[in-house]
Amino acid sequence: MTIPLLPLAACCAMIAAGVTLLLERSLVRALTGVIVLGNGVNLLIVTTGGAPGGPPILGVTPPAAMADPLPQAMVLTAIVITLGVTAFLLAVVHRSWQLTGSDEVQDDTEDRRVRLRARRGELSDAVRRRRDAYRRLVIEQRAELANLEAEQAERERLEEADLERRIDRVHIELERWMRDRRLEGMSEEELHRYFEEAGRREDAAAADNVLRIEELRDEHAHRREAQATRERELRRRLRSRQRETRRQMRTAIREERARQALAEDPELKGED
Structure with a gap:
């Protein structure tokens, strides 16, 4: 099996961009990173899932010409999970903007107190x-x-x-x-x-x-x-x-x- 290099490079770029955005303190950028990372992983699964073929239905397509149904099922499940995470982060961003007027994630006060006690x-x-x-x-x-x-x-x-x-x-x-x-x-x-x-x-x-x-x-x-x-x-x-x-x-x-x-x-x- 030969994997095309252009889709593989696009997958690597999307995953790297998504991880970089997830490390930001802005919730909007973190949301964008989740979406980009999810799409990059889905594209990687489809790219490495095997050669294209016919629908995996017995009696319609010969077994040797069938496409692998597992990557498609995994991608559909990942799309649903990404949609749920995106909806949750959108709600968090909206609530944070209402309360603080900003989407920046602040340091937790208790964490800073624990860190100061450790330093002391x-x-x-x-x-x-x-x-x-x-x-x-x-x-x-x-x-x-x-x-x-x-x-x-x-x-x-x-x-x-x-x-x-x-x-x-x-x-x-x-x-x-x-x-x-x-x-x-x-x-x-x-x-x-x-x-x-x-x-x-x-x-x-x-x-x-x-x-x-x-x-x-x-x-x-x-x-x-x-x-x-x-x-x-x-x-x-x-x-x-x-x-x-x-x-x-x-x-x-x-x-x-x-x-x-x-x-x-x-x-x-x-x-x-």
Whole structure:
């Protein structure tokens, strides 16, 4: 079976025009779209219904030469349905013109109210999510600062414990040496004189030790200053990120309120 292209193209054009008119807000255009769409579908059914033939009556037309009666019955039924829909839409257009003086379909007030409530719910959810994210950011940064402070305190405690162990070890060695000298028969005067001679011999070394101690103190002060600088930098970044997060949250709230204001219906002012 060969389908003619010209009727098929006319069907496609009529169906497209009918669908486009149905999407308009004007009831008159919607009525025209129903009529055009119905005629286009009827023409499509007749075009694709098969080759022409004789009347489908037994004894009058041979079975091989009969036309298919189903497309014709479907088209007749569709014509009746289209006529009923057309009459209904005409009544609706006439009543709308009497009540409002226009055939434009207005937005339903309840639909707009539901949409506004949904937008308010979305705004609340967005604000809640941003506040939760901000709280999590603050908690994480505070935990990071607490970890840094704990590490610094632990490092200082370990240094103090190591210094105390060294001092205790020196005292123990000194007591052991003095006890050994006493067992060997050395008197207290000799021990005292020995300490004085050792002190004079180690004056130069003591000066070097003082310089070394000063260097260690300077190094320790530098480390503490570097640690304090890192903590100040971390706190500055924390405050900067907090300000940026608050600014983004306020911007999002303002944008959402602006979109909500654009979508408001004047009839809904004063309602929640």
